[in-house]
Amino acid sequence: MTEEFERYTFGATIKTIGMDDVKSLRAAIPPLQEQSKISDQIFKRLRSIDKSIEKADAFVSLLQERRTVLISAAVTGKIDVRNFKAGDTDAA
Structure with missing residues (x-):
């Protein structure tokens, strides 16, 4: 074009x-029926993308909440961070 x-x-x-x-x-320009099928496929994929974005946003919120709780616990002495070394990835 x-x-x-x-x-x-x-x-x-x-x-x-x-x-x-x-x-x-x-x-x-494809026939109207084909345009409708194309449109349906696009909207189906968009819904899938929207769901993935919602899941990612929920996960980010959960991580932020856990980070806040962890910082609060460290500051108030509920967890001992005296022996913590930066880069330490040992799971409890």
Whole structure:
């Protein structure tokens, strides 16, 4: 389609295209039933992506909550962090 537009453009500094030329352009458009199927597939994938984003957001919230609880426990002395070394990944 870009090539089609460029064939009809004119002007040295600012390229333009006349309305008559735009009206004469042809574009391949699938039948309405196929458009509907394509649209359904797109929305199905979007719903799946939205669900994944919601799960990721919930996980981030959970991690932030756990981080807050852990910091609070360390500050109030509920857990002993005196022997902690940065980069320590030993599980309790």
